[in-house]
Amino acid sequence: MKHLDEYRDAEIAHRLAAAIHSEAANSGRRYRLMEFCGGHTHAIFRYGIEDLLPANIEMVHGPGCPVCVLPTGRLDMAIRLAKRVGVILASYADMLRVPGSKGQSLMKAKADGADIRMVYSTLDAVKLAEANPDREVIFFAIGFETTTPPTALAIETAAKKGLTNFSVFCNHVLTPSAIAAILEAPAVRELGTVEIDGFLGPAHVSVVIGSQPYEFFAEEYRKPVAISGFEPIDILQSILMLVRQLNEGRAEVENQYIRAVTRDGNVRAKQAVSRVFELRRDFEWRGLGHIPYSALRLKDEFAAFDAERRFDEPYIPTEGIKACECPAILRGAKKPTDCQLFGRACTPETPLGSCMVSSEGACAAYYTYGRMREAAQ
Amino acid sequence: MCHALPVKIIALTGPDTAKVSLGGIVKEISVALIDDPKIGDHVVLHVGYALAKIDEAEAERTLALLAAEGGEALAEFAAAEAPP
Numbered sequence: 001m002k003h004l005d006e007y008r009d010a011e012i013a014h015r016l017a018a019a020i021h022s023e024a025a026n027s028g029r030r031y032r033l034m035e036f037c038g039g040h041t042h043a044i045f046r047y048g049i050e051d052l053l054p055a056n057i058e059m060v061h062g063p064g065c066p067v068c069v070l071p072t073g074r075l076d077m078a079i080r081l082a083k084r085v086g087v088i089l090a091s092y093a094d095m096l097r098v099p100g101s102k103g104q105s106l107m108k109a110k111a112d113g114a115d116i117r118m119v120y121s122t123l124d125a126v127k128l129a130e131a132n133p134d135r136e137v138i139f140f141a142i143g144f145e146t147t148t149p150p151t152a153l154a155i156e157t158a159a160k161k162g163l164t165n166f167s168v169f170c171n172h173v174l175t176p177s178a179i180a181a182i183l184e185a186p187a188v189r190e191l192g193t194v195e196i197d198g199f200l201g202p203a204h205v206s207v208v209i210g211s212q213p214y215e216f217f218a219e220e221y222r223k224p225v226a227i228s229g230f231e232p233i234d235i236l237q238s239i240l241m242l243v244r245q246l247n248e249g250r251a252e253v254e255n256q257y258i259r260a261v262t263r264d265g266n267v268r269a270k271q272a273v274s275r276v277f278e279l280r281r282d283f284e285w286r287g288l289g290h291i292p293y294s295a296l297r298l299k300d301e302f303a304a305f306d307a308e309r310r311f312d313e314p315y316i317p318t319e320g321i322k323a324c325e326c327p328a329i330l331r332g333a334k335k336p337t338d339c340q341l342f343g344r345a346c347t348p349e350t351p352l353g354s355c356m357v358s359s360e361g362a363c364a365a366y367y368t369y370g371r372m373r374e375a376a377q
Numbered sequence: 378m379c380h381a382l383p384v385k386i387i388a389l390t391g392p393d394t395a396k397v398s399l400g401g402i403v404k405e406i407s408v409a410l411i412d413d414p415k416i417g418d419h420v421v422l423h424v425g426y427a428l429a430k431i432d433e434a435e436a437e438r439t440l441a442l443l444a445a446e447g448g449e450a451l452a453e454f455a456a457a458e459a460p461p
């Protein structure tokens with residue numbers, strides 16, 4: 001298929017791997033490269049990219065998995081909203097099996113009779129509200145910048161249609177805030193982090209926000225960034241870009257995914273987001289703690305569509321399962337195999353932590369593709 | 378949820394909607410987030426919305442770069458790996 005197959009070509013992959021070896025193998029240094037995005041983590045495991053890299057290149061898995069970074073307390077809120085009489089909670093499928101506190105999940109709430117519907121698109125949630133005028137339809141909005149513009153358009157569509165039974169439980173978070181937290185937040189440093197030499201920038205987040213927001217990290221922290229597509233060839237080429245930058249002492253933002261990412265990103269999408277949303281003063285992230293101005297909320301003029309203001313549902317912070325290493329894994333400080341629950345009590349079938357549930361979580365990637373590999377070593 | 382795929386616009390069905398195809402599977406999506414959608418455009422599809430057009434010229438430039446990349450290194454690598 002066009003724009004897919006050509007980026008999975010084995011010969012090109014081997015050539016890129018050889019180029020990475022010849023540039024990195026004799027430099028006498030280590031390269032700790034964080035792929036921010038969970039989609040990259042999965043591609044790296046699925047295509048066995050680590051096996052193509054020399055031993056001195058280490059891929060550190062970042063927090064770019066929206067399901068994983070959502071704190072349990074926010075999921076609990078969604079479960080409580082779903083259980084209200086007359087409510088239909090519309091959610092992306094990824095959220096349904098994530099464990100909340102006290103053994104709860106949306107899936108269990110659904111089994112207990114809560115009306116929870118899986119939707120593929122925000123527009124499906126708006127359609128649900130139109131089709132059920134006597135019910136309150138709440139869309140459980142989560143995700144980074146990629147997923148935010150569709151939520152913004154859904155709210156504007158609902159406003160235009162004059163719907164009074166549609167609202168959004170907003171949990172949209174911001175990529176640059178998370179990267180900054182990993183690099184500098186004292187709270188995060190206390191929790192324990194790793195030294196990162198460079199970043200593989202997310203593909204589809206960058207389609208929306210552009211490459212410009214990363215320039216700060218390159219300039220201020222002297223960390224090279226390579227924005228990378230999701231296919232194996234894209235990732236190898238981006239790793240090569242980072243190795244070259246580090247070898248040459250450069251710290252720039254390079255854009256490997258030029259076929260879809262521009263410096264300014266998708267202006268139309270950014271405008272939709274800024275019409276509807278504003279910065280939240282504070283948001284809690286699983287693994288990273290409280291990060292100021294790291295998430296979005298609905299502007300006052302859309303207050304009628306804000307489930308948090310409409311339903312007065314308090315946020316009650318909760319501790320996750322003690323032995324679960326998700327928080328440290330999300331900071332890149334630990335690997336899934338460092339967790340004593342991994343592969344034993346916690347598997348994709350019976351997940352205890354969000355990193356095992358989500359199709360973008362690092363634990364799920366390790367379990368699905370990487371577990372046998374480590375065992376073999 | 379974060380998954381996005383390159384799909385091709387095969388019909389414009391409304392002011393903000395289009396039909397797209399990926400390997401023969403046809404789906405209606407929103408094109409409200411992109412400028413000037415046209416039949417034949419490849420777009421990045423995410424949760425039912427086209428997020429961006431894929432720039433064909435840049436796609437070709439990436440592939441041309443890839444075709445050139447690492448040729449010499451591979452030859453060296455192959456030579457080094459070859460049994461004596």
